[in-house]
Amino acid sequence: IKTIAPLKDDLPCIACTPRLCSFVHALKQDVSPHHVGMQRGERLECFTGSCMKFWTVVRGTAAICTMLRDGRRQIIALSGAGSVVCGLLADGNTPHWLEALEPSEICEIDFTPLAAELARDAAFMRTMTDMMHDQLVQTSQHLVTLGRLDSTERVIFFLGRLAIQSVRQPNSGPAVHLPMSREDIADYLGLNAETVSRILTKLRKSGLITFLNRSEYVVPDMTKLERRLPLPLQQGNSQVMGQFADGKPDDTMVQA
Amino acid sequence: IKTIAPLKDDLPCIACTPRLCSFVHALKQDVSPHHVGMQRGERLECFTGSCMKFWTVVRGTAAICTMLRDGRRQIIALSGAGSVVCGLLADGNTPHWLEALEPSEICEIDFTPLAAELARDAAFMRTMTDMMHDQLVQTSQHLVTLGRLDSTERVIFFLGRLAIQSVRQPNSGPAVHLPMSREDIADYLGLNAETVSRILTKLRKSGLITFLNRSEYVVPDMTKLERRLPLPLQQGNSQVMGQFADGKPDDTMVQA
DNA sequence: CGGCGAGTTGAGGACGCTCAAATGAAGTGG
DNA sequence: CCACTTCATTTGAGCGTCCTCAACTCGCCG
Numbered sequence: 202i203k204t205i206a207p208l209k210d211d212l213p214c215i216a217c218t219p220r221l222c223s224f225v226h227a228l229k230q231d232v233s234p235h236h237v238g239m240q241r242g243e244r245l246e247c248f249t250g251s252c253m254k255f256w257t258v259v260r261g262t263a264a265i266c267t268m269l270r271d272g273r274r275q276i277i278a279l280s281g282a283g284s285v286v287c288g289l290l291a292d293g294n295t296p297h298w299l300e301a302l303e304p305s306e307i308c309e310i311d312f313t314p315l316a317a318e319l320a321r322d323a324a325f326m327r328t329m330t331d332m333m334h335d336q337l338v339q340t341s342q343h344l345v346t347l348g349r350l351d352s353t354e355r356v357i358f359f360l361g362r363l364a365i366q367s368v369r370q371p372n373s374g375p376a377v378h379l380p381m382s383r384e385d386i387a388d389y390l391g392l393n394a395e396t397v398s399r400i401l402t403k404l405r406k407s408g409l410i411t412f413l414n415r416s417e418y419v420v421p422d423m424t425k426l427e428r429r430l431p432l433p434l435q436q437g438n439s440q441v442m443g444q445f446a447d448g449k450p451d452d453t454m455v456q457a
Numbered sequence: 458i459k460t461i462a463p464l465k466d467d468l469p470c471i472a473c474t475p476r477l478c479s480f481v482h483a484l485k486q487d488v489s490p491h492h493v494g495m496q497r498g499e500r501l502e503c504f505t506g507s508c509m510k511f512w513t514v515v516r517g518t519a520a521i522c523t524m525l526r527d528g529r530r531q532i533i534a535l536s537g538a539g540s541v542v543c544g545l546l547a548d549g550n551t552p553h554w555l556e557a558l559e560p561s562e563i564c565e566i567d568f569t570p571l572a573a574e575l576a577r578d579a580a581f582m583r584t585m586t587d588m589m590h591d592q593l594v595q596t597s598q599h600l601v602t603l604g605r606l607d608s609t610e611r612v613i614f615f616l617g618r619l620a621i622q623s624v625r626q627p628n629s630g631p632a633v634h635l636p637m638s639r640e641d642i643a644d645y646l647g648l649n650a651e652t653v654s655r656i657l658t659k660l661r662k663s664g665l666i667t668f669l670n671r672s673e674y675v676v677p678d679m680t681k682l683e684r685r686l687p688l689p690l691q692q693g694n695s696q697v698m699g700q701f702a703d704g705k706p707d708d709t710m711v712q713a
Numbered sequence: 714c715g716g717c718g719a720g721t722t723g724a725g726g727a728c729g730c731t732c733a734a735a736t737g738a739a740g741t742g743g
Numbered sequence: 744c745c746a747c748t749t750c751a752t753t754t755g756a757g758c759g760t761c762c763t764c765a766a767c768t769c770g771c772c773g
Contacts, residue, residue, distance in 0.1 A: 275604045292692065295601075321579045327582050333586055334545055338546070340597055347647065352760075382719070383721095395764095396762070398721055398722085431526045651729090657753095
């Protein structure tokens with residue numbers, strides 16, 4: 202755990218899309234964001250109660266997980282680099298946590314001491330709304346996936362979405378990196394690990410997916426992939442509250 | 458479609474938990490909330506783009522629905538009396554709509570003309586955040602249901618949650634009203650109608666559920682019901698941004 | 714080389730879906 | 744009040760999908 206110098210040349214807070222850091226500086230208070238390194242399987246548990254902690258995935262991949270009494274695990278959402286998770290997401294009944302699926306780096310900001318002040322900050326609340334909205338859209342789509350797609354469609358959808366996100370990354374080659382184990386994929390898709398494995402070999406043999414190794418693949422024909430799905434792979438650009446902020450007061454606070 | 462007098466004696470906006478009406482009056486503008494009656498199956502479609510419409514279910518039950526290319530339907534969330542749905546929830550890819558599952562009355566407010574102004578209103582944005590948060594918690598739990606519960610557990614969970622919500626209603630007797638058809642339940646739980654029917658008769662024969670008729674039932678022993686589930690039925694009280702608002706400026710705006 | 718964990722593959726079975734028919738409930742018109 | 748229509752629901756038979764359990768392979772590291 203080390204306190205971060207907000208704008209270093211390696212991986213600055215630019216990765217953090219909602220720019221939470223800007224509120225830290227704006228308020229001139231010692232809400233210290235700090236980076237945490239996490240190994241695969243490590244967890245951050247702060248989903249109880251009302252803590253206003255935020256975790257931005259700077260590097261790696263993390264998952265919002267929950268577990269039932271008998272040990273069944275469900276991955277509710279995946280958080281790739283740049284996405285922000287907030288501690289308010291849990292329901293307080295079943296245990297929730299943020300788990301690194303591969304070696305990751307998380308930037309943690311705890312706004313709790315400033316909560317009352319930020320509740321009166323329209324720009325901050327707009328950011329919160331946007332974050333919640335993005336998460337909600339993602340979760341809703343995932344819900345449809347679990348409710349109405351069969352196992353093969355789920356895996357195809359998962360691989361396709363991952364591939365699309367991958368090409369948007371700046372330093373990506375043609376290969377897509379699979380950031381998680383078969384069991385993690387299964388827990389994300391509501392399947393079990395063996396089924397995922399079987400489907401992956403089926404997709405490999407059918408030529409829809411080409412695997413370079415166990416954790417890297419290429420989609421030779423994205424159109425063909427999409428034809429196997431009853432819903433589009435491309436994500437529409439979600440427009441939210443941010444668009445209504447005419448003056449854009451946040452931008453004035455961004456450093457550099 | 459009739460414009461509503463905000464505080465009538467029959468079913469006033471008190472039912473609207475987030476009290477959206479208060480923002481209408483605060484801004485002294487003609488954002489006219491009006492009530493819409495809906496028959497079973499009727500739809501409100503405004504999930505495209507960025508309209509800032511809100512629908513509060515005043516009476517009845519509505520569902521946020523989506524449909525895949527081949528006609529598979531998924532009910533993402535149920536909206537009972539008092540809950541608010543907002544047009545921002547859709548992802549823009551697949552069609553989304555709000556559908557009445559039984560004869561319902563919806564209060565519609567379109568804040569679009571005031572969007573820019575409201576974006577600078579911290580109290581309004583806090584309300585938005587709270588709404589999004591509530592929806593997100595609900596959707597996440599639903600997602601776990603679809604991902605990790607088998608069909609019987611899903612139905613039990615559904616009936617149990619409905620029963621708990623029912624006793625909180627003011628005018629409820631011991632019987633729980635089932636506000637939707639078997640097919641609607643199936644589309645909510647990711648099953649098909651026949652399976653739902655089979656499970657209901659199984660639960661009836663096992664004595665877990667007593668049916669008064671096709672749409673009313675009693676849970677003789679809620680504890681026994683909960684023992685069949687790997688997760689608690691009771692919903693923890695979610696605490697969100699509202700708690701941080703010290704002065705509670707909204708309350709001063711409430712009429713009466 | 715041996716051990717370990719992740720992944721793959723196979724056999725068998727349970728669960729949930731499809732298709733089809735029967736039953737029930739509610740409304741309409743004679 | 745009763746035939747008749749219509750639609751939702753129930754029930755049954757058969758089957759496909761996905762899970763469970765188990766054996767086996769592969770890659771990695773000591």
